[in-house]
Amino acid sequence: MKVIGLTGGIGSGKTTVAKQFEALGVPVYIADEEAKKLMNTSKVIKRKLIQLFGNEAYVNNQLNKPFIANIIFNDKTYLQKMNAIVHPRVATHFKKWQSKQNAPYVIKEVAILFENGGHKQCDYVITVIAPKDVRIERLLKRDNTTKERVEAIMKNQWSDDEKIKLSDYVITNITLEDTKNQVSKIHVKIIKSIE
Structure with a gap:
């Protein structure tokens, strides 16, 4: 495939x-959508993002997007660090998803x-x-x-x-x-x- x-x-x-x-x-696999879901459901990602951004990274167990966007907007190194946490898990998730597909x-x-x-x-x-x-x-x-x-x-x-x-x-x-x-x-x- x-x-x-x-x-x-x-x-x-x-x-x-x-x-x-x-x-x-x-x-079709939309990586950004899956990344957003994983950021709210993966315990590992949550723990690492809280370590990176602090306790305000999540509000009511949901990713605090405005808070994180503001940090990233002002310091690009945070974007790279966040991507290093999220992207490998999205790649693994994609492989699992792909193995279940039946298409050319x-x-x-x-x-x-x-x-x-x-x-x-x-x-x-x-x-x-x-x-x-x-x-x-x-x-x-x-x-x-x-x-x-x-x-x-x-x-x-x-x-x-x-x-x-x-x-x-x-x-x-x-x-x-x-x-x-x-x-x-x-x-x-x-x-x-x-x-």
């Missing part, structure tokens, strides 16, 4: 693309696939891109955020050009219909490469 990495900058539309693959019957390939959607070296564990990589202004507009509509905060996140991610160089496929996600067509074509190519 092949593992296809799916990535793209914040607001590029990774989740939209992932859902389109899912509609074609491809099992699975999609693993990871926001920072290249940044954390995860692309090396993938057979192919698909990068989703969209113009910066479109991405910012989407995020301002979707999240309760500011343009400055979005741009700060973008600065922490690799540029589209850097990602494209290491990708096997690129999807330009501007209109839903066009994106759907690109997904279908890539799906056919992947299936043919496996047969």
